[in-house]
Amino acid sequence: MDKREMELLMDRYKKEMLEFSKKNGYANSDPDYEPNERDRRQYEADNNNTGYERDRSDPLPEEEANPRTVPAQTVPSPAPQRAEVNENESADTVGFLKNSCNSPSTDEQRRRCADITKYLAANPETGTLQVKTFASDRAYAVPSARIMVFLPLDSGNVTLYDGITDISGSSERIILPAPPRSLSSSPESGRALPYSVYTVYVEHPSFVRALFNNVPVFSGIESVQPVQMLAKVEGLSEPDPIIVNESGSSTL
Numbered sequence: 001m002d003k004r005e006m007e008l009l010m011d012r013y014k015k016e017m018l019e020f021s022k023k024n025g026y027a028n029s030d031p032d033y034e035p036n037e038r039d040r041r042q043y044e045a046d047n048n049n050t051g052y053e054r055d056r057s058d059p060l061p062e063e064e065a066n067p068r069t070v071p072a073q074t075v076p077s078p079a080p081q082r083a084e085v086n087e088n089e090s091a092d093t094v095g096f097l098k099n100s101c102n103s104p105s106t107d108e109q110r111r112r113c114a115d116i117t118k119y120l121a122a123n124p125e126t127g128t129l130q131v132k133t134f135a136s137d138r139a140y141a142v143p144s145a146r147i148m149v150f151l152p153l154d155s156g157n158v159t160l161y162d163g164i165t166d167i168s169g170s171s172e173r174i175i176l177p178a179p180p181r182s183l184s185s186s187p188e189s190g191r192a193l194p195y196s197v198y199t200v201y202v203e204h205p206s207f208v209r210a211l212f213n214n215v216p217v218f219s220g221i222e223s224v225q226p227v228q229m230l231a232k233v234e235g236l237s238e239p240d241p242i243i244v245n246e247s248g249s250s251t252l
Contacts, residue, residue, distance in 0.1 A: 141169025
């Protein structure tokens with residue numbers, strides 16, 4: 001099955017989920033409601049049984065003075081096991097970062113490449129991250145959700161991954177730079193963190209967008225970021241994204 005066939009399958013599954021949500025109280029009761037552009041395109045795709053062409057522009061919201069936040073959705077997990085990475089099912093961002101600095105031509109690109117080179121030197125090993133989306137207290141997966149992973153640098157965010165979840169609501173396993181594993185057990189590491197941090201953005205036309213800051217990735221460890229999607233209420237304006245800080249505090 002190729003990517004196009006997979007997207008059509010996901011969108012058909014999405015249509016079934018929309019019908020499910022309407023049966024459970026999410027149907028719009030306002031006869032004068034005019035769907036926004038995002039919803040209109042999704043409805044047309046559902047009605048025509050075609051794939052939804054997703055917007056690939058940078059979606060990160062601008063920082064607000066007092067952003068609306070919710071407690072982190074992740075909970076402490078058992079001692080993680082070393083990842084068994086299947087290269088055919090993984091997205092390797094390390095090669096992308098190295099290749100992005102082959103021939104910088106502007107001052108901005110040179111500053112960005114200097115930050116990337118410094119970052120790779122401090123994070124010579126790798127870990128993996130997989131995002132899993134679900135709704136209704138894990139009652140069903142959310143396929144065809146857009147997943148983006150960003151590397152926050154002083155010179156700005158670098159987009160490392162942009163993909164969609166499969167029929168089980170899972171992204172690819174994303175290979176990401178991480179600091180040496182020895183930092184986890186070395187008392188001489190000082191203030192150096194034993195993990196790297198990334199920003200994960202999740203969106204779907206029928207659910208509230210979510211932004212996860214400071215998502216940790218450890219060397220040799222396969223991390224899973226669970227995302228419980230909250231259904232949007234039809235007839236209301238586009239809600240602000242949910243912002244979750246995964247740095248250890250329950251809220252920002």
